[in-house]
Amino acid sequence: MSFEALNRRTFLGATAATLALSAGLGAQSAERKTKHVVLIGFAGGVRTRETFGSPSNVPNLVSLAKEGVLYKRVKSSNLGHYGAALSLFTGVAEPRGIRENGRGEEPTLFEYARKGLGLAAKDVWIATSGGAQQTNYSYSTHADYGERYGANTVDGDGLFNAEFKSILETLGRPKKLDEREAELLAKMRASIGGADPKAALNNAESAAQVERFILDELTGGTASLRGPNAADAKAIRVARNLLVLFKPRLVAIVLQSADIAHGNFNGYADVVRQNDAAIGDLMKAIRADPALRDSTAVIACPEFGRDRDLNSRRGLDHGDGSEDLEFVSAVAWGPEFARDRVIEDDVRAVDLCPTVCQLLGTTAPRAKAKALPRLYA
Amino acid sequence: MAPSSSWTSSATQAGQAPLDDGRTQASPARALDAATLRSVFCDLLGRPPFAAERERWLGQARHTLLDALLGSEPFWSQWLEEQLYYFFLIDNFRPESERVLAIPADLAAGKLDPREATHRIALSPSFDQRNPGADTFVTVVLEQFTGITVQKNVRELEVGKAIYDGAGGTFLGKVGKRQADIVDIALHHKAFAETFVAREYERLLGESAPAKERAEWARRFHQTPREYGAIVREWLLSEAWDRRAARKRPVSNRLFARALYVDLLDRAPDEAEARRLRTALDGMSDAGPLRSVFARVLIDSGMVALPDKKSIRDPRAWIAQRFEALLGRAPSAQELEAFAAAFADEACRPATVLYALVTHAEYQLY
Numbered sequence: 158m159s160f161e162a163l164n165r166r167t168f169l170g171a172t173a174a175t176l177a178l179s180a181g182l183g184a185q186s187a188e189r190k191t192k193h194v195v196l197i198g199f200a201g202g203v204r205t206r207e208t209f210g211s212p213s214n215v216p217n218l219v220s221l222a223k224e225g226v227l228y229k230r231v232k233s234s235n236l237g238h239y240g241a242a243l244s245l246f247t248g249v250a251e252p253r254g255i256r257e258n259g260r261g262e263e264p265t266l267f268e269y270a271r272k273g274l275g276l277a278a279k280d281v282w283i284a285t286s287g288g289a290q291q292t293n294y295s296y297s298t299h300a301d302y303g304e305r306y307g308a309n310t311v312d313g314d315g316l317f318n319a320e321f322k323s324i325l326e327t328l329g330r331p332k333k334l335d336e337r338e339a340e341l342l343a344k345m346r347a348s349i350g351g352a353d354p355k356a357a358l359n360n361a362e363s364a365a366q367v368e369r370f371i372l373d374e375l376t377g378g379t380a381s382l383r384g385p386n387a388a389d390a391k392a393i394r395v396a397r398n399l400l401v402l403f404k405p406r407l408v409a410i411v412l413q414s415a416d417i418a419h420g421n422f423n424g425y426a427d428v429v430r431q432n433d434a435a436i437g438d439l440m441k442a443i444r445a446d447p448a449l450r451d452s453t454a455v456i457a458c459p460e461f462g463r464d465r466d467l468n469s470r471r472g473l474d475h476g477d478g479s480e481d482l483e484f485v486s487a488v489a490w491g492p493e494f495a496r497d498r499v500i501e502d503d504v505r506a507v508d509l510c511p512t513v514c515q516l517l518g519t520t521a522p523r524a525k526a527k528a529l530p531r532l533y534a
Numbered sequence: 535m536a537p538s539s540s541w542t543s544s545a546t547q548a549g550q551a552p553l554d555d556g557r558t559q560a561s562p563a564r565a566l567d568a569a570t571l572r573s574v575f576c577d578l579l580g581r582p583p584f585a586a587e588r589e590r591w592l593g594q595a596r597h598t599l600l601d602a603l604l605g606s607e608p609f610w611s612q613w614l615e616e617q618l619y620y621f622f623l624i625d626n627f628r629p630e631s632e633r634v635l636a637i638p639a640d641l642a643a644g645k646l647d648p649r650e651a652t653h654r655i656a657l658s659p660s661f662d663q664r665n666p667g668a669d670t671f672v673t674v675v676l677e678q679f680t681g682i683t684v685q686k687n688v689r690e691l692e693v694g695k696a697i698y699d700g701a702g703g704t705f706l707g708k709v710g711k712r713q714a715d716i717v718d719i720a721l722h723h724k725a726f727a728e729t730f731v732a733r734e735y736e737r738l739l740g741e742s743a744p745a746k747e748r749a750e751w752a753r754r755f756h757q758t759p760r761e762y763g764a765i766v767r768e769w770l771l772s773e774a775w776d777r778r779a780a781r782k783r784p785v786s787n788r789l790f791a792r793a794l795y796v797d798l799l800d801r802a803p804d805e806a807e808a809r810r811l812r813t814a815l816d817g818m819s820d821a822g823p824l825r826s827v828f829a830r831v832l833i834d835s836g837m838v839a840l841p842d843k844k845s846i847r848d849p850r851a852w853i854a855q856r857f858e859a860l861l862g863r864a865p866s867a868q869e870l871e872a873f874a875a876a877f878a879d880e881a882c883r884p885a886t887v888l889y890a891l892v893t894h895a896e897y898q899l900y
Contacts, residue, residue: 236685237673252683252684252685252686254674254677254678255665255670255673255674255677256620256621256622256665256674256677256678257677258620258622278820283819285817288622288624288625288813288816288817289622289624289787289816289817290622292816292817292818292819294819295819295820296819307819307820308819309818309819309820310817310818310819310820311817311818312816312817312818313817314817315813315814315816315817315818316814316817316818316824318810318813318814320806320810321810321811321813321814324807324810324811325831328831328832328834328835328837329831329834329835330831330834331827331830331831331833331834332830332834334886335881337879337881338881338882338883338886341876341879341881341882341886342876342886342889342890344872344875344876345872345873345876345886345887345890346890346893346894347872348868348869348872348873349861349869349890349891349894349896350866350868350869357820357822358819358820359820359822359823364820364822364823364826365823367818367820367823367824368823368824368826368827371823371824371827372827419666419667419670420666468667468668469699472666472667474666474667474668474669474670475667475669475670476667476668476669476670476673476695
C-alpha cells in the first residue's frame with residue numbers, strides 16, 4: 158500500500174482489520190486448552206512402512222492417531238538429517254550440510270515462541286540424541302531473534318552417560334556454599350569488568366535451575382539406559398522429566414538412532430519399536446499429571462523416510478527420491494484436535510512450525526509454510 | 535619442540551620481502567604478554583600454557599614462539615583433533631586405527647602433508663561408518679571437502695554415487711571407478727584447497743578470510759600443501775590476528791575442557807577426560823551452567839593445589855597472579871580492591887577466588 162493510496166478510509170479499514178485480527182487471536186489464545194506442546198522429531202529417517210504401515214511396530218503412535226489426527230502424506234525434503242530436522246523447526250526447507258555444525262539463518266519456532274509470548278528459558282526446551290550438531294536447533298543467527306530467545310537444549314546421551322557420571326562420582330559434588338561465602342563470591346564476580354555482557358540464553362535464575370536439573374538428573378537412572386536406541390530413549394526420558402518438573406510451554410525431542418538402518422534393517426525396525434515404547438512412557442507421564450493431561454498436545458513426525466529398496470548391506474539408505482523417502486506420516490494428539498481423523502491429502506513437514514506456533518498463540522512470520530489443515534475438532 | 539619444515543621461505547614465495555627473522559613487513563614483532571601468549575597456545579595447541587611455559591615465553595617475541603610450536607607434534611595433534619571434530623569423527627566414530635593415530639607424528643616428521651593426512655582420515659573405517667551409504671558418503675565428501683552444495687549439483691552427487699557403487703564416471707572432471715577415487719579426486723580438486731584454507735582461517739582468526747588473500751593462500755596450498763605451516767605463521771603474525779586477540783573469541787567446549795585442567799591442575803586432561811567433558815558440554819545449547827558446575831566440582835575435588843589461606847602473605851599479589859593466569863590480564867584497581875576486600879573476610883577461601891574467576895563470562899573468552 159503506497160503512501161498516496163493510504164487515505165483515511167483505507168487506513169481505518171486496515172486498522173479495524175488489524176484490531177479484529179488481534180482480538181481474534183487473543184480470544185483464540187485465551188480459549189485455547191492447549192498450554193503445552195511436545196513436538197517429537199521422530200527422526201533418523203523413518204519410513205511409513207515401518208510405522209503406520211506396520212502397526213504392530215508402533216502401538217503407541219497408533220493409539221495416539223486413534224485419539225487424534227493422522228496425516229498420511231507429509232512431504233519432506235531430503236536435506237540431510239540436520240537440514241531436514243531443522244526445517245521442522247524453522248518452517249523453511251533449506252539445504253544444510255550433513256555434517257555442518259552451524260546455526261541456521263531462519264528463526265526457529267523456539268525463538269518465535271519465546272519472543273512472541275515473552276517466555277523464559279525454562280519454558281522452552283529441546284531434548285536431543287545426536288550430540289553437538291543438534292544443539293544448533295536451539296536458535297538461529299537471525300538478528301531479530303537469536304540466542305536471547307533460544308531454547309535450552311539437553312542432549313540426553315551426551316550429558317547423561319555412565320562415563321560422565323563416573324567422573325562426577327570420582328570427583329564428588331561441588332561444596333555447598335554458606336550464605337556469606339556465596340555473597341562474597343557474587344561480589345567478586347560482579348566486580349570483574351573485562352567481558353562484554355551479551356544477551357545470554359539463560360539468566361542467573363534459569364542458569365541455576367539448569368544446574369540443579371543436571372545434578373539431579375545425573376544421579377537418576379537416565380545415564381544407565383542401554384540398547385540400540387539408548388540415545389533416543391535418553392532424549393525422550395529427559396523430555397519427560399523436564400515436562401514434569403518445569404511444565405514448559407514447549408518441548409521438542411529430536412531422535413536419531415533410526416539411522417542405524419544404513420547397515421542394519423532389523424536394528425532399525427527395533428529402534429522404531431523401542432522409540433514407540435519410550436513415547437508410550439512419555440504419554441503415561443503426561444496422562445498421569447493433572448497439570449498436563451488435559452492441556453498438552455503431542456505431535457510426532459519423521460524428518461524424512463528412507464529408500465524403497467534395501468542396499469547391498471541389507472540396510473536402507475536415503476537418497477533414491479522415492480515416495481518412501483519423501484513422504485512420511487505424522488500424528489497429532491491434543492485436547493483441541495479431532496479424534497480418529499485420517500488426512501489423506503498432502504501436507505508438508507515444514508507446516509509443523511506454524512502449527513505449533515498457532516497452538517501456543519503466536520506466529521511464525523518468516524516460515525514458508527502454513528498450519529496443518531483439519532487439525533482441530 | 536622443533537619445527538620440522540621450513541616456514542621462512544613462504545614470504546618470498548608469496549612475493550613479499552622477508553625480514554631477517556622471516557616475518558613479513560606487514561607483521562611487526564610483538565613481545566608476548568599474558569593474553570597473547572594464552573591466545574597463541576589456545577589457537578595452536580588447543581590449551582593455555584602450563585605454568586613453566588608461561589614463565590618461559592612471557593616477554594619473548596611472538597615469532598619465536600610460533601617457530602617453536604608450528605610443525606611440532608603437539609601442534610599437529612591439535613590440528614588432527616580439530617579435523618576429526620570438523621568431520622564429526624568423535625565419540626563412537628573416533629578413529630582408532632594406527633594410521634590415523636600416527637598422523638601427528640608423521641606430519642611432524644615431514645612424512646605427510648595436511649592433504650595426505652586428510653586423505654588418510656577419509657579412508658579410515660571410521661569415516662566410512664560415520665557416513666554410511668553412497669548418498670551420505672558422496673554428499674559429505676562434496677560438502678566438507680569441496681564446499682559444494684549437493685542440492686545445486688545433483689549431477690556430481692549422482693555420478694559420485696555411481697562410482698561409490700563400482701560403476702565408472704567422471705566426477706569433478708576426473709574419471710573414477712571406486713569409492714576411494716571419490717576421496718582422491720575431491721582432495722586434489724582446487725575447491726578442496728579453497729574450502730580448507732577458508733575454514734582453517736576462520737578457525738584460527740574467528741572471521742572469514744579476505745577474498746583476494748584467500749585465493750592466493752588457496753593457490754599456494756593447492757600447489758604445495760606443505761605450505762600450510764608457513765601460511766598459518768603468516769596468519770598469526772598478521773594484524774588480523776592482533777585484532778582477533780584484542781576482541782577475544784568464545785572458548786569452544788573442547789578448548790574449555792582442556793583449559794580448565796591446565797589452568798587448575800597444570801596438566802592436560804587425558805583423552806578420555808577431555809572427551810567426556812566435551813561431549814557433555816556439547817550436549818547443551820547453553821553450556822554455561824554445566825561449565826560452572828564442572829569447574830566447581832574440579833576445584834572442590836581436592837586435586838587442585840590450593841595454598842592454605844594463612845600461607846598467602848600478600849593476598850593482592852596472589853589475586854593478581856590468578857587474574858593473569860586465568861584471564862590473561864592483570865586486575866584493574868577496582869577489581870583488585872573488590873577481591874582483596876572479599877578475601878579479607880574469613881568466609882572467603884582461596885577456592886572462592888578461583889570460583890569467581892573460572893565461572894565468570896570472561897573466562898569463556900580468549
